[in-house]
Amino acid sequence: MERHQLIEKYNVAGPRYTSYPTVPAWKTEDFNLPEWQIDVQKTFKKDKSIGVYIHLPYCESLCTFCACHKHITINHSVELPYIEALIKEWKLYLSLFDEKPVLKELHLGGGTPSFFSPKNLKWLMDELMEHVVIPEEHAYGFEGHPMNTSREHLQTLYDAGFRRVSFGVQDYDLAVQKAINRHQPFKKVKEVTEIAREIGYTSISHDLVYGLPFQSKESIQDTVQKTLTLRPDRLSFYSYAHVPWIKGNGQRGYSEENLPSGTEKRALYDLGKELFQAAGYQEVGMDHFALTNDELFTAQKAGDLHRNFMGYTTENAANLIGLGVSAIGNSATSYAQNGKNLKTYLEKVNNGQWPVIKGHLLDPSEVLARRIIEDIMCNFHSSRLGEFAIQNPDIYEKLTEMASDGILIFNKQELVVYPEGRAFVRNIAMLFDAYLNQNSPKPIFSKTI
Known part of the structure; x- marks a missing residue:
């Protein structure tokens, strides 16, 4: 997929993740x-x-x-x-x-x-x-x-x-x-x-x-x-x-x-x-x-x-x-x-x-998600996937699409963001956010890109 197509695909509203869960939650x-x-x-x-x-x-x-x-x-x-x-x-x-x-x-x-x-x-x-x-x-x-x-x-x-x-x-x-x-x-x-x-x-x-x-x-x-x-x-x-x-x-x-x-x-x-x-x-x-x-x-x-x-x-x-x-x-x-x-x-x-x-x-599952999101936002990788997947087995399926788009690579335990994928770190972090699916009657976040 061309870069401009990736930007159009992933340029959605999302948090900046200075916290998890984010303030609206x-x-x-x-x-x-x-x-x-x-x-x-x-x-x-x-x-x-x-x-x-x-x-x-x-x-x-x-x-x-x-x-x-x-x-x-x-x-x-x-x-x-x-x-x-x-x-x-x-x-x-x-x-x-x-x-x-x-x-x-x-x-x-x-x-x-x-x-x-x-x-x-x-x-x-x-x-x-x-x-x-x-x-x-x-x-x-x-x-x-x-x-x-x-x-x-x-x-x-x-x-x-x-x-x-x-x-x-x-x-x-x-x-x-x-x-x-x-x-x-x-x-x-x-x-x-x-x-x-x-x-x-x-x-x-x-x-x-x-x-x-x-x-x-x-x-x-x-x-x-x-x-x-x-x-x-x-x-x-x-x-x-x-x-x-x-x-x-x-x-x-x-x-x-x-x-x-x-x-x-x-x-x-x-x-x-x-x-x-x-x-x-x-x-x-x-x-x-x-x-x-x-x-x-x-x-x-x-x-x-x-x-x-x-x-x-x-x-x-x-x-x-x-x-x-x-x-x-x-x-x-x-x-x-x-x-x-x-x-x-x-x-x-x-x-x-x-x-x-x-x-x-925070409950224990939120503490884990917070650590993974901080890993991604700070260091562009995380080695905590296996622990997270025990409770959220669908995470690998979610990551597969981003991997096919050339944004990241992952295995059962770890994900690494490609240099070309760093523009989409907020989108990657969103995969671990359990609160994003909760409908809001009005806009909350700015665009990710």
């Missing part, structure tokens, strides 16, 4: 909060390591391509009460632990973390770090907006132990920037990248997006070539997720006719990939690239790459704690998500209540 009405708390405690007793994701939701302007949970305002008086709430929520988690946790992972996401002043970020970090053990090997990073991330921001977080920063670039083409309301010149990205490197950040990433309105091969080539002159340690090359049915008018600032799709969209990725690899970057997992001396590449090569709500990571903390509105966390066998309404989140936490509103407790 989680319970809300009958979520058992005490049982989830017990699960977190059980996980902690076996392994004291934690990761912390802090969601900082504020942005001064709306980027119309963004599918994140954000709150648009230019009123910076919101910083103080929000950080106060984060600290109170953090203390709720500390009450579950009988000793100091070991903070292996820390990520500040948003929204725009650099919306917050360096002074307030230092206050937040001081309150967090006071109650943890910082191991020698740890991964602390944040998302920086090139237009408002200052030297002081970078220095403050560096002093708190951060060595990773990802700058959202998306695209340098002026027509694309206008369509997505993301105005930032190359010189500003260059400036903030050089400051981060000067301060001592050892892993600087640039986030690019393909499939945006008005993108072309020419604009992608220009954006990538500009990016390569700055030589970031890592690159994210994300597929634009067009989900206006979830995000409303925020993703209807342009017409569907303005979006490249299907074969045309994948050609943009293939062009970027070709340019990255020619410059010495290696493909890592799905939509990520890294230089061979970066920890992300060495982790994949060693089989130690992991995937969670913070994306690809070199660490695998037993408990991932999500702080802030809409934040998600997980333990060894559970997930939990905070409510998405900012006012309700603040009210609950200030009243000493847990802001968690939904979650999922």
